[in-house]
Amino acid sequence: MKKTIVLLVASLFFTLAVPAQAGVVLGGTRVIYKDNVKESSIRVSNSDDSPMLVQSWIETTQGTNDKSPFIITPPLFKLNGNQENILRIIKLQNTLPQDRESLFWLNVKGIPSTENDNKNKLIIAIKNQIKLIYRPKALLEGSSIEASKKLKWQREGNIVKATNDSPYYINFNYVKVNGIELEMTTINTLPPYSSHRYNLPAVSAKNNITGMVLSWQAINDYGGVETVNNVNL
Structure with missing residues (x-):
C-alpha cells in the first residue's frame, strides 16, 4: 500500500x-x-x-x-x-x-x-x-499463490529472469539469492504472461557464485505472506 x-x-x-x-x-x-x-x-x-x-x-x-x-x-x-x-x-x-x-x-x-x-x-x-x-x-478456481509456486527463474549472467506463465498477478513480499534480498524498486508485481529481469546482489554477481539458491515469498489475496519457495540457479 x-x-x-x-x-x-x-x-x-x-x-x-x-x-x-x-x-x-x-x-x-x-x-x-x-x-x-x-x-x-x-x-x-x-x-x-x-x-x-x-x-x-x-x-x-x-x-x-x-x-x-x-x-x-x-x-x-x-x-x-x-x-x-x-x-x-x-x-x-x-x-x-x-x-x-x-x-x-x-x-x-x-x-x-x-x-x-x-x-x-x-x-x-x-x-x-x-x-x-x-x-x-x-x-476463480485457481489462485495467484498456486501460480507463484510455478514461476520460472533463469540466470543470465548478473541478471535473474522471472517468468510468469499464469493469468494471475504475482505480488512479491521478497526475492532473495543466497539470503540476500534483491532490489525490487522497479517492480514487485509480476503481471500475467510476462517476465522481468532483476539484478543479482553485488556480492553474488562479483564472485560469479555457482549453485546459488533463489527464494521468494508471495503475498496472498488478503495481504498475508505465504510459505517460502526455493529454486537452485
Whole structure:
C-alpha cells in the first residue's frame, strides 16, 4: 500500500504537527474483485478525533480514471472522528479481458477539517493507494499463490529472469539469492504472461557464485505472506 502526503494550503508562517497513526485507515492492503459478485467493498475508518472529508476514486495503472470500468461509492463523504464507513466498488462494463486478471489502483484521500479562526495553517491530506485486481470467472478456481509456486527463474549472467506463465498477478513480499534480498524498486508485481529481469546482489554477481539458491515469498489475496519457495540457479 502506498501513502502520499499532499499539501493543500500553505502560508509563510505555520506550525506543523502530525499525530502518529492519525487519519484515514483502510481495512485491507488490496481488493480482489471476483466476477461472480455484483460488488466488492472495503472498510474505511477515521482514527483521528476530528472529522475528515474522504475522497475516493479508481484509476488505471497509467494514472488515468477515464478508462476505468469501475465506480466507487460514496466517492466523497464526511467521516466523523473514530467512525467508519464502507466503500462499495461496482463494475459497470464487462470489457475487461476474461483470460487474465486486470490491475487498477484504488485511491482514498483523507482531508482533515479545520477551524474557521482566520489563522495561517498548513493542511495535509494523506492519500492511500492500494491494488484493485479484477479476477474473471474463468480464474476463480485457481489462485495467484498456486501460480507463484510455478514461476520460472533463469540466470543470465548478473541478471535473474522471472517468468510468469499464469493469468494471475504475482505480488512479491521478497526475492532473495543466497539470503540476500534483491532490489525490487522497479517492480514487485509480476503481471500475467510476462517476465522481468532483476539484478543479482553485488556480492553474488562479483564472485560469479555457482549453485546459488533463489527464494521468494508471495503475498496472498488478503495481504498475508505465504510459505517460502526455493529454486537452485
